[in-house]
Amino acid sequence: MVMRMKVLVAALLGLGSLAALTSAVAARPILPAEQRDRPYTGNLPSCADSDVLATISSRFQQKESEYWNSDRHIIAFSHMRQSGYRTNGADYIPRRYCTAWAQIDNDRPHHHHLVVYSIGEGLGWLGYTYGVNWCVTGYDRNYAYAPWCHAARH
Numbered sequence: 001m002v003m004r005m006k007v008l009v010a011a012l013l014g015l016g017s018l019a020a021l022t023s024a025v026a027a028r029p030i031l032p033a034e035q036r037d038r039p040y041t042g043n044l045p046s047c048a049d050s051d052v053l054a055t056i057s058s059r060f061q062q063k064e065s066e067y068w069n070s071d072r073h074i075i076a077f078s079h080m081r082q083s084g085y086r087t088n089g090a091d092y093i094p095r096r097y098c099t100a101w102a103q104i105d106n107d108r109p110h111h112h113h114l115v116v117y118s119i120g121e122g123l124g125w126l127g128y129t130y131g132v133n134w135c136v137t138g139y140d141r142n143y144a145y146a147p148w149c150h151a152a153r154h
Helices: 002-026 050-068
Strands: 074-085 095-104 112-120 131-136
Touching (some): 050 112
Antiparallel strands (some): 095 112
């Protein structure tokens, strides 16, 4: 009886030690992206940056033309605003999340579509520039960010 009790206590202590070790291994230290071997600066263009909006506009027109045989393009942007910055955490690639309203030609007059986009550091050409991911509500025809561009938001 005493022997069984000792075995039970030893087993419980072993399980407790294993649980503590597992949680210590799982809890990794957060290393901000600026302190990596190839550090990030966190300096990203603003949501209203003309180059960012031109990128969205040209890629939208290209996608509509090549994939959907449509001549639609963005005429103007308005109400650009930041909806989040580094919301995934300090140890991930810095991203700025934005929304804007876009007016599209050949569309109903004075009708605007919500544009959801993010600007990520080092995600552009060969990692040397920022990258832009975007989605225009009502024009996500292949449902890449479905439903209604929700997957493009932070």
